[in-house]
Amino acid sequence: MRRMRLVIIGGDAAGMSAASQARKRLGRDVLEIVAFERGHFTSYSACGIPYWIGGVVAERDALVARTPDEHRKAGIQVRLRHEVTGIDLDRREVVARDLDGGGEVKTHFDHLMYAAGASPVTPDWATDRGAGIFGVQTLDDGAAIQEWLARDPAPRRAVVIGGGYIGVEMAEAMVRRGLRVTLLEKSDQPMAKTADPDMGALVRQAIEGLGIEVRTGAAVEGIDTEGGRVRAVVTPGGALPADIVLLGLGVRPNSALAEQAGLPVGATGGLRTDLRMRVEGVDGVWAAGDCVETRHLLTGRPAHVPLGTHANKQGRVAGINIGGGYATFPGVIGTAVTKVCDLEVARTGLTSKEADSAGFAYVTATVASTSRAGYYPGAETMTIKLIAERRTGTLLGAQIVGKAEAAKRIDALAVAVWNRMNVEEMTALDLSYAPPFAPVWDPVLIAARKATEAVHASL
Ligand SMILES: Cc1cc2nc3c(=O)[nH]c(=O)nc-3n(C[C@H](O)[C@H](O)[C@H](O)COP(=O)(O)OP(=O)(O)OC[C@H]3O[C@@H](n4cnc5c(N)ncnc54)[C@H](O)[C@@H]3O)c2cc1C
Numbered sequence: 001m002r003r004m005r006l007v008i009i010g011g012d013a014a015g016m017s018a019a020s021q022a023r024k025r026l027g028r029d030v031l032e033i034v035a036f037e038r039g040h041f042t043s044y045s046a047c048g049i050p051y052w053i054g055g056v057v058a059e060r061d062a063l064v065a066r067t068p069d070e071h072r073k074a075g076i077q078v079r080l081r082h083e084v085t086g087i088d089l090d091r092r093e094v095v096a097r098d099l100d101g102g103g104e105v106k107t108h109f110d111h112l113m114y115a116a117g118a119s120p121v122t123p124d125w126a127t128d129r130g131a132g133i134f135g136v137q138t139l140d141d142g143a144a145i146q147e148w149l150a151r152d153p154a155p156r157r158a159v160v161i162g163g164g165y166i167g168v169e170m171a172e173a174m175v176r177r178g179l180r181v182t183l184l185e186k187s188d189q190p191m192a193k194t195a196d197p198d199m200g201a202l203v204r205q206a207i208e209g210l211g212i213e214v215r216t217g218a219a220v221e222g223i224d225t226e227g228g229r230v231r232a233v234v235t236p237g238g239a240l241p242a243d244i245v246l247l248g249l250g251v252r253p254n255s256a257l258a259e260q261a262g263l264p265v266g267a268t269g270g271l272r273t274d275l276r277m278r279v280e281g282v283d284g285v286w287a288a289g290d291c292v293e294t295r296h297l298l299t300g301r302p303a304h305v306p307l308g309t310h311a312n313k314q315g316r317v318a319g320i321n322i323g324g325g326y327a328t329f330p331g332v333i334g335t336a337v338t339k340v341c342d343l344e345v346a347r348t349g350l351t352s353k354e355a356d357s358a359g360f361a362y363v364t365a366t367v368a369s370t371s372r373a374g375y376y377p378g379a380e381t382m383t384i385k386l387i388a389e390r391r392t393g394t395l396l397g398a399q400i401v402g403k404a405e406a407a408k409r410i411d412a413l414a415v416a417v418w419n420r421m422n423v424e425e426m427t428a429l430d431l432s433y434a435p436p437f438a439p440v441w442d443p444v445l446i447a448a449r450k451a452t453e454a455v456h457a458s459l
Pocket of ligand 1: 014288310
């Protein structure tokens with residue numbers, strides 16, 4: 001077999017999953033693998049950054065699943081602090097800049113894996129990077145935040161702009177570090193993309209319970225800096241003093257480099273791929289993770305859902321295919337989970353707003369129950385909301401807000417959504433029961449019963 005070279009752009013979840021899978025299938029004598037990463041780390045958990053900053057995880061290195069040296073031992077050449085600046089599809093070559101040593105290297109590829117991730121949305125008024133304004137995406141971003149928090153005098157007031165799950169997790173981390181925190185959200189509830197307003201209200205209560213001031217409907221006009229340090233976030237209602245500002249305004253796929261090379265980018269801004277994660281119409285070029293768009297299996301529409309769970313699976317699929325195997329990534333249904341202090345928040349499928357936008361007619365059912373048998377120590381209240389299609393009763397979505405391992409019930413609901421179950425058949429699901437784990441009627445079953453009644457009433 002002819003020796004080939006796989007070049008990877010981006011050394012985290014998607015890129016290094018692909019590298020590892022391809023390496024498993026093809027030995028060093030057949031496949032050379034070169035990974036370019038512009039940061040200082042490989043295979044890190046960005047998801048763990050809020051917990052490291054908040055002190056729940058003590059060591060930065062605990063977030064690194066595989067160091068560059070470990071990858072090198074597996075026969076993957078890692079070029080850290082190398083930023084790929086150009087892709088030439090005709091020559092099958094990438095150009096990378098050495099960010100520390102200077103200069104450029106050109107590297108030929110037979111296969112190219114594009115896994116450049118995404119970048120935090122950064123409005124024009126938030127680009128003064130040296131001043132204590134941070135987006136959170138890479139472990140380098142996390143390290144920069146840690147450095148800023150360690151400054152003398154220590155920051156005392158944090159403003160988090162954007163109340164999505166990253167904003168909320170970072171707000172909690174700031175509280176844990178002893179800062180006074182304000183969370184600004186332009187819509188009328190935090191986590192508006194995750195939860196319907198009634199469920200979002202429970203999340204807001206939990207955030208405020210941490211002592212975080214939540215301002216919804218809040219527009220930001222700019223950020224004041226002085227002497228190279230942020231001083232305040234300016235809103236129509238006045239200036240909010242801040243010593244650190246964290247952006248949680250969402251992310252955009254890092255697809256510009258690919259687009260410049262002529263690779264197809266979809267309406268969501270993510271690269272378009274086929275089911276095997278091959279970039280649409282381009283042999284030998286693959287893409288995965290936060291830089292790609294995928295298909296929402298309920299709406300059938302393209303979607304950009306930047307989550308580690310997808311990045312790892314898609315990278316694995318690409319790596320298997322690069323290695324000569326066969327694997328596919330069918331799409332997503334919007335499952336996600338997070339927590340605010342001890343309140344857990346989870347979703348799968350569509351929210352009411354998303355179901356409306358997709359054109360579904362639906363009913364909803366919300367139940368409050370307990371996570372364990374009511375008499376068992378540690379039983380906590382949990383709320384489940386189900387969204388089911390009118391007439392067919394097909395489960396379209398579910399949301400859970402609650403404590404004591406409430407949120408992981410979303411996985412049973414995700415399986416039901418994935419398999420297009422209707423809520424009536426769900427009432428008979430053989431879910432587990434013992435007092436330390438659930439009431440005799442698990443909240444999922446109670447919710448399915450109530451949703452069934454709502455479907456029948458809608459006929
Ligand atoms: C704070 C936080 C919490 C999160 N929590 C969760 C969670 O709980 N659950 C979940 O499923 N997901 C979570 N995520 C999302 C998850 O981390 C991402 O979806 C995942 O990291 C995406 O992996 P990726 O490999 O596609 O991109 P990234 O992890 O962004 O990696 C891309 C890499 O490419 C490098 N790069 C970019 N451009 C170039 C270039 N031109 N040349 C060389 N290198 C380049 C970057 O430096 C980066 O290291 C969280 C993210 C954050 C930021």
